[in-house]
Amino acid sequence: MSTSRADVAVIGLGAIGSMALWRLAERGVSVHGYERFGIGHDRGASAGQTRRFSVQSQREPxxxxxxxxxxxxxxxLEEHTEPELFRQTGGVILGPDSTPEILSAIASARDNGLPHEVLEAADLGARFPQHVVRAGDVGVTDPLAGYLRPEASVATAVERAAVLGAAVSPYTEVIAVEPRKTGVAVVTRDGEQTYGRVVLAPGPWAGELVPGARQAVVPRRIVQAWYLARTPRDYHPDVFGVFERVGDVAAYGFPTLDGATVKVGITFETHPEVRDLAHVDRFVDPAFASRVATSVREFLPGLHPDPVSLQTGIEGFSPDGRPLLGPAPSDSRLVVACGFSGSGFKFATIMGEIAADFAIDGSTGRDVSFMAPDRQLLEPATSR
Structure with missing residues (x-):
């Protein structure tokens, strides 16, 4: 373990932790990051080649x-790397016209003065012929939407932080975080080190380290799938943007990155809970793939319906679907940043910035009150 001294520790260098490490280092803070696996690993919530970005909100204004x-x-962040981290393709949210998510997306774009169009079924089908559009469907376009490259983004943020002086300890499992009178001790198998404040961003492993989070952040298994395009040029990023289908069918997808396959995710019900994070079942039941194939065949007929690749990952979900971001109720020296419930990656940079605010000043000027960890989600620390 590194013996360097630091003022702040960041536990977990996935989506949120890597960005918190970067933002703290950019602001001149002496910071030390810990990651139990490698940087940009495929075991948590930041794997799968792409993440959707959109400025429109389907729920929280x-x-x-x-x-x-x-x-x-x-x-x-992209200024500090050669690979492209964000590609702006434009995007669309489509579904029945009365769907709450559609109405919320329209309101968020309108209220914030953002470019968008609301397309009725005929215009929607003409603009986006790759999708099957049903009578009564509408679409909301988002010209600012696109996709992010999660693995490259995490690696770039950590590398940039290191250039700025951050200490980084990959393959180092933190087994305890212990607030004491003299600071907060971070304990690993190689010893311990004390910091003024600690940012806890362990993703689906939150229950192991965040006080009271065993019930508030539930690790769930996510399956991502790739399908062969019958005519790949129809799914090139220049002509096919990111999308989300809402309402009676919940799906999302991306343009092709390799000129052959298209990533599509379809959700039928709550993602299954992972009860043993040390032994995650990576097997995907053929019945699940068959069920997904039926939806792909119905709504994206330009794709071969049987997936050619399936990848599983784990994400931490909170009971209300909102993140936990802010000082821990049990000790304000602990900054909680977890429970992003499958929709946190596009916000990772600003969440890292806000976590840095809390780690430096104990507060932030941005309105994140709806993410406060003390909103009766965390159990008392003594109950663990």
Whole structure:
């Protein structure tokens, strides 16, 4: 273990932790990051080649200003790497016209003065012929939407932080975080080190380290799938943007990255809980693939319906689907940043910035009150 001293520790260098490490280092803070696996690993919530970005909100109006600010930070991070981290393809949310998610997306774009169009079924089908559009469907376009490259983004943020002086300890499992009178001790198998404050961003492993989080952040298994395109040029990023289908069918997807396959995710019900994070079942039942194939055949007929690749990952879900971001109720020296419930990656840069605010000042000027860890989600620390 590194013996360097630091003022702040970041536990977990996935989506949120890597960005917190970067933002703290950019602001001149002496910071030390710990990651139990490698940087940009495929075991948590930051694997799978792509993540959808959109500034429109389908649920929480306060998300949209954060997404707009996140976009600027993504562009700033991209200045420090050769690979493209964000590609702006434009996107669309489509589904029945009365769907709450559609109405919320329209309101968020309108209220924040963001470019968008609302397309009725005929225009929607003409604009996006790759999708099957049903009578009564509408679409909301988002010209600012696109896709992020999660693995490259995490690696770039950590590398940039290291250039700025951050200490980084990959393949180092933190087994305990212990608040004491003299600071907060971070304990690994190689010893311990004390910091002024600690950012806890362990993703689906939150229950092991975040006080009271065993019930508040549930690890769930996510399956991502790739399908062969019958005519790959129809799914090139220049002509096929990111999408999300809402309502009676819940799906999302991306343009082709390799000129052959298209990534599509379809959700039928709650993702299955992972009870043993040390032994995650990576097997995908053929019945699940068959069920997904039926939806692909119905709504995206330009794709071969049987997946050619399936990848599993784990993400941490909170009971209300909102993140936990802010000081821990048990000790304000602990900054909680977890429970992003499958929709946190596009916000990762701004969430890292806000976590840095809390680690430096104990507060933030941005409205994240709806993410407060003390919103009766965490159990008392003594119950663990």
């Amino acid at each position: 306060r998300d949209t200003p954060l997404a707009v600010e996140a976009l600027g930070l993504w562009r700033e």
